[in-house]
Amino acid sequence: MLKTHSCGELRPSHDGDAVTLAGWVHRRRDHGGLIFIDLRDHDGLTQVVFNPKEAAEAYAVADVSRGEYVLQIEGTVARRPKGTANPNLPTGEVEVRAHAVTILNEAKTPPFYIVGDSDVDELLRLKYRYLDLRRQRMHETMVMRHRVTKYIRDYLTERGFTEIETPCLTAPTPEGARDYLVPSRMQQGHFYALPQSPQQLKQLLMVAGFERYFQIARCFRDEDLRADRQPEFTQLDLEVSFVEEEDIMRLLEELHTGLTETVRPDLKMVKPFPRLSYEESVRRFGTDKPDLRFGLELVDLTDVLRESEFTIFRQAVALGGVVRAICVPGGATFSRKRIDELTTFVHGYGARGLVSVALLGEGGLDSLVQEEIRSPVAKYFTVEQVQAMARLAGANRGDMFLIVADTPATANKALDGLRREVSRRLKLADPDMLHFVLIYDFPMFEWHEEDERWYSVTHPFTQPRQEEMHLLESDPGAAHSRSYDLVCNGWELGGGSIRIHRREMQEEMFGILGIGLEEAQRRFGHLLEAFEYGAPPHGGFATGIDRTVALLAQQDDIREVMAFPKTKSASDPLTGAPAEVTPEQLAELHIAVTKAEGDAS
């Protein structure tokens, strides 16, 4: 080793020890007759002192050293002189008096600051990711990520799980997300797909009798990106035989409770995790991934306002729509400008408008008078209607309703967005809280108008509730599945279900989804056949490791917890991926590239 100690470990107990350190010049403070260098390595910082009277040669090297130079330093550990200790550093009570220095490598001035946590253009960070990762926060995040996966592996190993790898070159799946395709050289015109998740293979592992499987697996989806979505991401994939919903939900809860308490004991949690049915979650929060750190629950005003004088509301209700709202405590102080901004905001969700109703004045609700109702459409509301609204929402004077009248789906989506937006603006969510919640009882299917067919809400391998089997044919939209999601702070961490393990039921499911026997045989024959060889009842889940780490690291972007993420256009500024390939490579793969029209090259 080129070093005897790390830069993070020296303490007063090392006083007098001869040590060799190696690392990067973090900062250099030149006092003319004395130079201080903070030497940094993975573990921390140590102050090194260069005194020309004690070591002239070492001093000369320190004099020409610059930021990020890689140095090897031999010296003696010494307690710092009285009054010069640095309480901000773990090693702040000692320093190393340098006897000799070797420049292991010089360094150009970095394109951005390694020191500190300043904002840097993200493109630049990605282009020089190796420098970005050198920064302390990124180091801490990557270490935390390692602790997360280690905890998971240890936890599951102790409980009898076996980690099994599944292939990355697998068969395409036309449904669901777009596949990343990999051309086959051996078989002209045929393609592998990178897995969107190991779903079918893990079910086959259950058939294979492993009973408790997990994998920390890379998954790929060729869809548009977001702050919480990357083209490749990591899932904790898990499957267990002979289980029911309760077993898996309990496992999810225990795993994430233990994980959080181990990695971030300083963060708050609500235990046990609350559980909401899908129906309740959508009713109260407008979404199946609610952020429970704050209130602002949805209020349904349809019944109160269906007789309203306001044509827009009456029409919306007459057309089968709803009138729903959130009530913002203290929101009566919102400026006109702010309300206009929120109106524009809900337009983004397809809502036609936003109606604000503020309750002014003092005293109880009973004394409310017409003049104390402030709304662009106040004249259409009676005092009695507003009082009824307020009672429904538990609102008081000083509060403000934000009302959306639309189809249930649009109103919910808009109010969910509004709820999160208002909480952001008013800082209602405790940033030190991880509010996990389990959502269960999802609908089995949802109807898509575009192609007039049913789609699985989870995926086609999910088992329907036994007692609703009769609904599958007669009323698929009313059937619920044996599935569950884990949600935290408004992020969907993942979900799972009890799977179908019988061929007949799986074929019936495909049938409802418009997949005929022949097509099912062609695409899923392996799975159907496997079910005929003693497939055990089984179920499991998959959660996003990137999202989990981001939540634990209190980052709102999963790129911050990935070593080498891609940009929004799915390219990597560091390696240049994706890149063009040579005509020879293409020919070997039997691939011809058609240039888009208007493409000059």
Added chain:
RNA sequence: GGCCCCGUGGUGUAGCGGUUAACAUGCCAGCUUGUCAAGCUGGAGAUCGUCGGUUCGAAUCCGAUCGGGGUCGCCA
């Protein structure tokens, strides 16, 4: 694919019709023996993403384009 925001010395920002394009930091040099965001003095460094237009005149207005980001659609 739609909508929105951003693109000015190395970095982060200001400027928003006529400025020697400002500030901080970093960088370079000199001074400086106890600092730790060290300090002091001086210096170099950007024609304002790209292309086109409006104008006597554009970083500043308009259009297009490229790149980055957010979001809806999409995606579990």
